[in-house]
Amino acid sequence: MSVFTPLSRPQLETFLEAYDLGRLRDFQGIAAGTENSNFFVSAEKGEFVLTLVERGPTQDLPFFVELLEVLHQAQLPVPFAIPARDGIALRQLADKPALLQPRLAGKHIAEPNAQHCSEVGAFLARLHLATRDRILHRRTDRGMTWMLKEGERLVQGMAPEPATLLGNALKEITQHREAILALPTANLHGDLFRDNAMFEGTHLTGVIDFYNASAGPMLYDVAITLNDWCSGPDGQLQPALANALLAGYARLRRFTPAEVQLWPVMLRIACVRFWLSRLIAAQSFAGRDVLIHDPAEFEQRLAQRQHVTLALPFAL
Incomplete structure (x- = not known):
C-alpha cells in the first residue's frame, strides 16, 4: 500500500476536531498513490479525501490551494481544500502538511472510449x-x-x-x-x-x-x-x-x-x-x-x- 505515513484513529479524530464534520465513522489508506499519502475519510457530514504531502517544498502548497480554488470557482469538477472553523485550509498532521478535500463521485476508467x-x-x-x-x-x-x-x-x-x-x-x-x-x-x-x-x-x-x-x-x-x-x-x-x-x-x-x-x-x-x-x-x-x-x-x-x-x- 502506498501510504508513506500511517495514521491512527485517535490521530485523525484529533485532527478532525478543527472541522465541523461530526464524528469520524471510518477511514482507510488509498493504495494508488505514488508520491503522497492519501486516505478516504468518512464522517457524519460527508465523505472526504485527506492528503498528507510527502514530496516537494512546502512553500508550494499555497499555490495548489489557490489553483484548486480558482478552478472550483470556474465550476470545474475538482477537489478543493476545505477550511477548518478558523478559516485555515492548509494544516499539519503527523508532522506533514495536510489537506482535507471533498471526495468526488465516480470511478476511474481503465479502458476509455x-x-x-x-x-x-x-x-x-x-x-x-x-x-x-x-x-x-x-x-x-x-x-x-x-x-x-x-x-x-x-x-x-x-x-x-x-x-x-x-x-x-x-x-x-x-x-x-x-x-x-x-x-x-x-x-x-x-x-x-x-x-x-x-x-x-x-x-x-x-x-x-x-x-x-x-x-x-x-x-x-x-x-x-x-x-x-x-x-x-x-x-x-x-x-x-x-x-x-x-x-x-x-x-x-x-x-x-x-x-x-x-x-x-x-x-x-x-x-x-x-x-x-x-x-x-x-x-x-x-x-x-x-x-x-x-x-x-x-x-x-x-x-x-x-x-x-x-x-x-x-x-x-
Missing part, C-alpha cells in the same frame, strides 16, 4: 482557459532542465538501444527548448492520467491529484494527457481516441501554428518525463511496499512516437 476522451480534452481546455489570463506561477520541478540533468545521469547505465533512444530525445529537447518555452502558456495539471479522472458513465465527474501542477506550455499538458488516454497496450496511439480528445479540446481553444509544428516533439518530451520519473521511483523505492509504475511503458511509447502521423485539428 471516444466520449471519455472528448470529455477529458474539454476539461483540459477549460482548465487552461480559466488560468491563462491570470497564471499562478510555479515552476515544475520536473521540467526540461530536470529531464536533461537526470537523463544524462541515467543514460550512462542503460543498454545500447534504450541509451540511444533517450540520448536522441535529450538532444531534441535541447534543440527545441527555446521554441517550446515560447508557446502559449497557462496553468497545467501535469499528470492527467486515467487514474486521476473519474466518470459516471461517460460524464466526467472529477479530476484529482494536482500536485504536479505548474505554469507552462498548454501543449505539454495535452501531450501528457493524450499519451496516457489514447495509447494502446503496445504503446501505439489509437486514432479514434486521440482525435476525440483533441477535438474536445480544440472546440474550446484552438491550437496555434507553432503548436502544430512542435506537436510531435512535445509528444516525445512527455514520454521522456514519465520514463525518467518512473526509473527514479523504481530505484528509490526498490524492495518497499510502494506502488511502482513500469518505466518500460514510457520507453515503449517514446519508441512509438518517433514517427507521429496524428495531426492537431483546427489550427489558426
